[in-house]
Amino acid sequence: MAKTLSFAVVHFGVAFTVTYLLTGSIVVGGAVALIEPVINTLVFYFHDKVWKRIESNRMRASSSA
Template identity: 55%
Template sequence: MAKTLTFGIMHLGIAFSVTYALTGSLAISGAITFIEPAVNTVAHYFFDRYWEKRERRQAGTARNHAAAQRNHANLAGA
């Protein structure tokens, strides 16, 4: 947990520094420093939901393929 917290603080510091270097504005730098992680968190939530559905779909396809192969083998042996 300490490593994660330290990385989060470092990320905020880098975001602020880079934005300030590009804009020269404390207000814009401060806003971006906190808005970007909030937007990224929401995007990550939806990305995780998409990824879980994708994995379930792939698992279902693999199961269906294996069942079809078993059925084919059973028919060939009959």
């Protein structure tokens, strides 16, 4: 859990820093740093579901061959 939390802090810091450097806005940097991980988490969830379905279909195809 500590590794996950430390990665979250690093991720927040990178997102904030990059956005701040591009926009010069602390508010925009903070908003992106908060919103981006939430969106990434949702995208990862659906990405993972698609990959599980692909793997399941491959296993079924190889076992029926």
